[in-house]
Amino acid sequence: MEVQLGHLGNSFVGLVDDSNNGNKCLPDLISYSTIISGLCKAGRLDEAKKKFMEMMGKNLHPDSVIYDTFIHSFCKQGRIASAFRVLKDMEKKGCNKSIQTYNSLILGLGSKKQIFEIYGLMNEMKERGVPPDVCTYNNMMNCLCDVERVKDATSLLDEMLQKGISPNISTFSILIKAFCKSCDFGVAQEVFDIALSVCGHKESLYSLMFNELLAGGEVSKATELFEEASEVFLSGELPL
Structure with a gap:
């Protein structure tokens, strides 16, 4: 049986034909947000910025999600000045900073070891009623450990526990590595024991502690x- 494709072909052409404005499928804010996010994750920020300008030219106004995408990408690349320029435009357009915004900025400032500015952001979060999450604390602790302020990082762990924010494996990994780096293996062992009680007997924790002890000559x-x-894992009483 011969199939007639003429009418179907014409209909398809109509979907992409610029002259047929009624049938065109135009990208909306969600479409641009998805494309920009993908480009940013791939590190193609210049292309993402072009899509942003294209979107603005079509009178589609960016939301906080798109702004956060750019801020996170710039901070991840260490381009803090660019991130804060985006932040300024974000606030000018009336988009409020979210926990994701603060976490990205703290991550970026941490890479530049700008401790004073990070504490300023933490204070601003408290003033605006934006509660920090485990990612906020991890970014902050990582920065403090990088500048060898491990005791201050440990104080943040106490603060987390007091506020009922559950630390994760990354939280304890940051501290264990820092204490082992400074050859405080006894304190590292204490943190490791706390990690086991909070996160459970995870293979990744044992592996981390083992490698750090070995690297430190212990x-x-x-x-x-x-x-x-x-003994723990071969017994089969605890999951790997």
Whole structure:
């Protein structure tokens, strides 16, 4: 049976024909947001900016999600000045800073070791009633450990626990690595024990502690930990 494609072909052409304005499928804000997000994740910020300008030219106004995407990408690349320029435009357009905005800015400032500015953002969050989450604390702790202010980072862990914010494996990894780097293996062991009680007996925690002890020349302690881990996981009483 011969199939006639003439009418179907004409209909398809109508969907993409610029002269047929009634049938065109025009991109909306969600479409642009998706494309911009993909370009930013791929590190193609210049192309993302072109799509942003194209969107603005079509009288589509960006929302906080699009602004946050740019801010996060610029901060991740260490382009803090660009991130704050986006932030300025974001606030000018009436979009409020979210927890994602603050987390990105803290991450970016941390990469530049701008501790004073980070504490300023933390205070601003409190004033605006934006509660920090585990990502906020992790970014802050990572920055403090990078500048060898490990005690201050530990105080943040206490603050998290007091506020009922559950630390995750990344939280404890930051502290364990920092204490092992400064050869405070006893304190690192204490943090490791707390991590096991909070996160459970995870293989990743044992692996982290073992590798840090080994790298620090604590071969006997690393061996003891390996034997302990073997007993825990081979017993089958706890999940890997």
